[in-house]
Amino acid sequence: MITIGQHTLEGRVILAPMAGITDQPFRDLCVDLGASLAVSEMLTCNSELWSSRKNRTRYIHSANGSLNSIQIAGSDPYMMADAARMHEDLGADIIDINMGCPAKKVLKKAAGSALLKDVELVTQILKEVVNAVAIPVTLKIRTGWSPQSRNGVQIAKIAQDAGIQLLSVHGRTRECRFVGEVEYDTIKAVKAAVSIPVIANGDISSAHKAKQVLDYTGADGVMVGRAAQGNPWIFQQINHYLATGQNLANRPIEELRTTLLAHLEQLQALYGDFKGMLFARKHVAWYTETLPGSEHLRRRFNALNRYDEQVRELSDYFAPLLD
Numbered sequence: 001m002i003t004i005g006q007h008t009l010e011g012r013v014i015l016a017p018m019a020g021i022t023d024q025p026f027r028d029l030c031v032d033l034g035a036s037l038a039v040s041e042m043l044t045c046n047s048e049l050w051s052s053r054k055n056r057t058r059y060i061h062s063a064n065g066s067l068n069s070i071q072i073a074g075s076d077p078y079m080m081a082d083a084a085r086m087h088e089d090l091g092a093d094i095i096d097i098n099m100g101c102p103a104k105k106v107l108k109k110a111a112g113s114a115l116l117k118d119v120e121l122v123t124q125i126l127k128e129v130v131n132a133v134a135i136p137v138t139l140k141i142r143t144g145w146s147p148q149s150r151n152g153v154q155i156a157k158i159a160q161d162a163g164i165q166l167l168s169v170h171g172r173t174r175e176c177r178f179v180g181e182v183e184y185d186t187i188k189a190v191k192a193a194v195s196i197p198v199i200a201n202g203d204i205s206s207a208h209k210a211k212q213v214l215d216y217t218g219a220d221g222v223m224v225g226r227a228a229q230g231n232p233w234i235f236q237q238i239n240h241y242l243a244t245g246q247n248l249a250n251r252p253i254e255e256l257r258t259t260l261l262a263h264l265e266q267l268q269a270l271y272g273d274f275k276g277m278l279f280a281r282k283h284v285a286w287y288t289e290t291l292p293g294s295e296h297l298r299r300r301f302n303a304l305n306r307y308d309e310q311v312r313e314l315s316d317y318f319a320p321l322l323d
């Protein structure tokens with residue numbers, strides 16, 4: 001059982017924060033399909049940008065009553081504390097601090113995983129944010145700055161001492177970006193070094209892999225990112241496998257179709273015609289990746305510029321598959 005402050009999670013699988021992907025519709029969908037927690041896209045701590053349209057859509061809260069874990073990123077401890085306070089006031093249940101993102105935009109401002117180099121600053125940020133709010137604060141890190149300086153264990157202890165209530169660890173260093181194998185040894189060492197819940201992250205692409213990583217690292221849970229794109233069912237697949245040791249049968253194609261169409265409708269509602277239509281393209285590509293004729297569909301779909309055309313194209317595509 002994973003507890004974060006006063007909250008108890010119902011399972012061991014969490015949706016990873018992914019900018020441009022884990023918006024409110026996708027988070028709610030993943031929770032409905034078995035994720036025990038879904039973390040928001042990262043939000044800058046810079047108050048001048050809080051009211052931009054892009055940022056406002058990023059902190060829209062769940063519509064299904066699930067916990068709102070809002071992720072913030074930045075390198076100024078006082079700005080981070082202010083951002084945490086603002087999200088607490090807006091009704092966030094949990095604040096998640098991002099020290100795990102290697103994105104250039106984030107690194108330029110020495111936030112995300114670049115921070116792992118500066119242990120004193122890390123300590124200060126964690127203390128300021130924890131002290132600023134009454135709600136629990138969680139932290140996401142990589143295993144270190146570079147393969148030569150894997151200071152994940154040191155950071156984990158600092159985090160625990162600062163009052164962080166859950167730690168997610170992506171098994172790559174900042175220098176590794178998304179390249180190369182994830183290593184789970186540092187995650188195992190982090191788990192052994194602290195008593196707060198530790199969540200293992202990185203390349204968990206199947207129920208079997210989730211079980212392997214849990215067994216190997218001893219982590220309390222796993223966090224799934226890219227493997228949920230187009231397959232939000234991965235959460236129930238992992239839950240089922242952990243409970244029974246058996247693989248869950250693939251969702252019927254009709255369920256895929258209705259889930260996808262409902263998802264696109266929500267993207268329209270959240271982003272409006274233009275952006276909703278653009279966002280639909282990447283999700284459709286992911287959902288249909290393993291289905292027959294998906295490449296042909298993708299080409300046709302990406303040439304469409306209106307939501308009603310997109311819906312019609314999908315109806316035509318799925319009709320023969322459902323027969």
Ligand SMILES: Cc1cc2nc3c(=O)[nH]c(=O)nc-3n(C[C@H](O)[C@H](O)[C@H](O)COP(=O)(O)O)c2cc1C
Pocket residue numbers: 016017018019020021040041042071098099100101140170201202203204223224225226227
């Ligand atoms: C498109 C994309 C956007 C991401 N955005 C964030 C983010 O906003 N905050 C964060 O902490 N990590 C972010 N990440 C990293 C993921 O949370 C996760 O740590 C990483 O993808 C490894 O997990 P996976 O192998 O299950 O995808 C992002 C990853 C991707 C692919």
